[in-house]
Amino acid sequence: MKIMPANAFALKREVEYGSPEQNESVQRIIETVRREGDAALRRYAEQFDRVTVDELRVSEAEIESAYAQVDESFLAAIREAADNVRRFHEKQKRTSWMDLQPDGSILGQVIRPLRRVGLYVPGGKAAYPSSVLMNAIPAQVAGVPEIVMVTPPATAGAAGIDPHILVAASEAGVREIYRVGGAQAVAALAYGTESIAAADKIVGPGNIYVALAKRYVFGAVDIDSIAGPSEIVVLADETADAAYVAADLLSQAEHDEMASAILITPSQALAEAVQAEVARQLETLPKKDIASQSIRDYGAILTVASLEEGVRVVNQLAPEHLEIIASEPFQYLSAIENAGAIFLGPYSSEPVGDYxxxxxxxxxTNGTARFxxxxNVDDxxxxxxxxxxxxxxLLQNGDKIIALAKHEGLEAHxxxxxIRLEKEGKSRG
Amino acid sequence: MKIMPANAFALKREVEYGSPEQNESVQRIIETVRREGDAALRRYAEQFDRVTVDELRVSEAEIESAYAQVDESFLAAIREAADNVRRFHEKQKRTSWMDLQPDGSILGQVIRPLRRVGLYVPGGKAAYPSSVLMNAIPAQVAGVPEIVMVTPPATAGAAGIDPHILVAASEAGVREIYRVGGAQAVAALAYGTESIAAADKIVGPGNIYVALAKRYVFGAVDIDSIAGPSEIVVLADETADAAYVAADLLSQAEHDEMASAILITPSQALAEAVQAEVARQLETLPKKDIASQSIRDYGAILTVASLEEGVRVVNQLAPEHLEIIASEPFQYLSAIENAGAIFLGPYSSEPVGDYxxxxxxxxxTNGTARFxxxxNVDDxxxxxxxxxxxxxxLLQNGDKIIALAKHEGLEAHxxxxxIRLEKEGKSRG
Incomplete structure (x- = not known):
């Protein structure tokens, strides 16, 4: 991991948004599902997943039996995590309000849940129960009456869904689940088929085909943002434990070759100690290849004159995850303008928030914490x-409204x- | 205006999102501004607006002198409107919060304004002072420290900006204004030039080139939604005044040939009276041609069995504007799921909210009120x-976090x- 002055560094990642061939293929799949409905879903399942799907919807019995297939420790942990996620998101919820005016008028804002939300969950190795909780629970807290999940079979050639995913869904209040994945699942959620009713919004992670499909259907339905490669920045002073910092950097680097892990520090001693620790800890990591490439291409240890200068660099990077490991980490919080999640102190390791x-x-991701x-529940x-x-x-303010409308050349306004002033003014006078 | 049963109607508008030539032209303009900065802005001003721009930034003196060029009545109306908009939006503002846990942990959500927002304001006939207020004041209420406006010269061949726009901007707290328009202005806000610093978000209406430019730069900066054609739905019973209803329908229809104005009513008598009134009022409208075409192509009077059925139709249409003119309009409010703004009662004519x-x-617009x-200030x-x-x-919950991370195959997590449990557990014991 290279050590360099912060002003010599710029994070440059050319993010791939799909080839023309991929875009074309996604469009074709979506239009086919739109036209042919369930039949197209079944055909694509045979073609892509080598699975004959009889029942698209996962039965209650399959969800119930999933509970018997997961560890007690997994179930206990996912339940406690779900409770924590629910409790935090409850605090985001807002209510409709009204503002009563002295003249008898009432102005207000009604805030309602979306009616139907579709959650995409990838299959195979990227089937993360934690993502099910994180995407579904805020919808549940918002009061969305219909939360529906789509997910491809766990393994090619068999129609079964990963029981951990089913358990996480069930714990997050999702009971309407369909075994369908890829761009075809996004199409079903956007336009509806005989079995799957159209949703108002589609959320959740997925591969490039899923991402392109979401972008394609946006407008017909809402979508969440399309995630880019992930980042962690650790802002640390000499009080930080180099082994902790290195472990946290690597926890980001193992995600993806394009992930970025950056330490910013005024301490040359910490910089060198973290450099050594990263090299040491990398050696025994199962995902050593991915993490090494991420660290080599997008990792850096940036030296700064002070933590204040470090904060300025953080704001330029606008990282997805920021850890501040320093004596008195809260003193920098108000200066942090751009960061997705801010982890303060030595015990707030990023996985604490991930899970x-x-x-x-x-x-x-990718600098978008600027805006x-x-x-969250508002989504x-x-x-x-x-x-x-x-x-x-109206009688009081009508003339001003007329003046503004006429100025803009909107006579019908x-x-x-x-017409109301003429009738109502008369009836008053 | 045709009268038909509601179940015979579907609002079908094929919205144009720019030709390949327009897209190409916008891309070329944006990349040129990105490369050449101010020089490109000046060149495009000469090319498109036949204007030689010496100073891109509008001077304080020009803003001050604008006040002398507008009517007293306009100034009074815009000031009162600005106050009303500010008061309403103040109620939307939220504060950062934290949640203290019994174990000493603190979880929270920091809510901050964006740092710099760019507001696009069209020139010529589409230069609406009311839009300046509506776009800028929520940013001001949010606490955005830098709100910058870009707008082309009011008339081709002269560099001056419409004084009404300058006054509205000034009243909304905007003092940083540049005389530049079109896709080139969007490019300047997205990437910055020597004179114009890059913004974090770009908002405001514009023509097809501006809309395509906003879509092109999205990701580098945030944008607001791209407005489609406008709609009004009036849900009314026999107590409604047909002349009021007709006038309100026409106030929407005069905007645009693709605007849609729809009455939904269980009263055949009202349906026929509104039909006659629309024809009568149309005759003397300055924008008769636009309004007639809008009414013919996208207008309708839909008859329903009851207001309750009318509400179901409203929810399917998800109109931008909904008026409910009926005895006891509030009794339907809780059933309205999808509508941008809801106007209740006979005195809440749409222009009351427009201005x-x-x-x-x-x-x-265009059915997106579904999601x-x-x-608003959150934007x-x-x-x-x-x-x-x-x-x-951490000591309490570390094992559960480890279990979840391992289940997902993320060993570095x-x-x-x-590593913390090992060190800290020891130091505790």
Whole structure:
């Protein structure tokens, strides 16, 4: 891992958004599902997953039997994690409000859950029960009445779904689950088929085909953001334990060759100690190949004159995950402008947030923390404005509304007010 | 205006998102501005607006002198409208929060304004002071420290900006204004030039080139939604005044040939009276041609068995604007799932909300009220999660985090916790 001054570094990743061939293939799949419905879903399952799907919907019995197939320790941990995630997200929930005016008018904002949300869950090795919780529970807290999950069979050639995924879904309140994956699943959620009703929003991670499909159907339905490669920045001073810092950097690097793990520190001693620790800890990691490439291509140890300068570098990078391991980490919190999740102190290792503490692990990647937020309850709600204008308010303000409308050359707008002033003014006077 | 049963109607508009030539032209403009900066902005001003721009930034003196060029009545109306918009949006603002745990951990959510927001304002006839207020004031309420406006010269051949726009901007707290428009202005806001610093988000209406440019730069910066054609649905019973209903339908229809104005009513008498009134009022409208075409192509009077059935039709249409003119309009409010803004009662004519009452007039169009919201203060803020885990919490929960990480095959995640449990567990015991 290279040590360099912060001003010599720029994080440059050219993120791949799919080849023209992939885009074309995704479009074709989506339009076919739109036209042919369930028949297309079954055909693609045979073609891509080598699976004959009889029942698209996963039965209650299959969900129940999943509980018998998972460890007690897994079940206990996922239940406690779900409770924590639920408790944290409950605090995000907002209510409709109204504002009563002295003239009798009422203005307000209605805040409601979306009606139906589709959650994509990848199959195979990327089937993460923690992601099921993180995507589904905020929807449940929002009050979304229909949360539906789509996921491909766990292994090619067999129609069964990973029981851990089924248990996580069930714990997150999701009981409507379909065994379908890929772009075809996104198409089903966007436009509906005989078996799967169309949703208002599609969320969840997926491979490049799923990402392209989500982008394609956006507009017909809402989608969450499309995740880019992941980042961690650790801002640390000489009080930090080099072994902890190195382990946290590697926990990000093991995700993906394009993940980025960066230490920013004013301490040359820590820089060198972390460099040595990363090399040492890498040796025995199962995902050593991925992590090594990530560290080599997008990892760095950046030296700065002070933690204050480090904060400025953090704000430029706008990392998905930020750890601050320093004496008095809270003193830097108010200066952090751009970061998806901020982990403070030596015990707040990133996996604490990935799995358990309660805040969401779906976070803005690739510098978008400048303007985006962690997945949250608002993402599953929508607002409507409410205007109940009183007769008095209209008679009082009508002329001003007419003046503004006429200035903008919108005569029909002016007349809609004028016609009322003429009738109501008379009836008053 | 045709009268038909509601179940015989479907609103079908094929919205145009730009030709390949337009897309190519926009891409070329953006990449040129990105490469050449201010020089490209000046060149495009000469090419597209036949204007030689000396100073890109509008001077304080020009803003001050704009006040002398607008009517007293306009100024008074815009000031009162601005106050109303500010008061309404203040109620949307949220604060950061934290949640203290018994084990000493602290979880929280930091909510901050975006740092820099760019507001696009069209020139010429589409230069609407009301849009300046609606886009800028929520940003100001959010606390965005830098709100910058870009707008092309008011008339081709002269560099001056419409004084009404300058006054509206100034009243909304915007003092950093550049005379540049089109795709080139969007490029400047997205990537920055020598004179114009890059923004984190770009909002505001514009023509097809502006819309395509916003879509092209999305990702580098955030953008607002791209507005489609506008809609009004009036849900009314026999107590409604046909002349009011007709006037409100026409106020939407005059916007655009693709705008849609729809009455839904259980009253055949009202249906026929509104039909006659629309024809009568159309005759003398300055924008008669636009409004007639809109009414012919996308307008309808839909008859239903009851207002309850009408509400179901409303929810399917998910209109941008909904008026409910009926005895006891509030009794239907809780059943309205999908609508951008809801206007209740005979005095809440749509222009009341377009110009004056306080709620935003930037609303979800084209059925997207199913999952989108009016422009609001949240759109100018971002969140970060905060996790401060205590040593006790880590020792208590570490094993569960490790179990979940191992289950997902993420060994480096597990080790980041394990290494702490080993050291800290020892130091405790």
């Amino acid at each position: 358990f503490a309660g805040p969401n692990h779906v976070l803005p 985006s937020s962690p997945l 599953y709600m929508k607002k409507s404005s409410v205007i109940y204008y009183s007769k008095e308010a 002016a007349r809609a007010i004028q | 004056f009452a306080g709620p935003n007039h930037v609303l979800p 989108s919201s009016p422009l 100018y803020m971002k969140k970060s999660s905060v996790i401060y885990y205590s040593k006790e919490a 597990a080790r980041a916790i394990q």
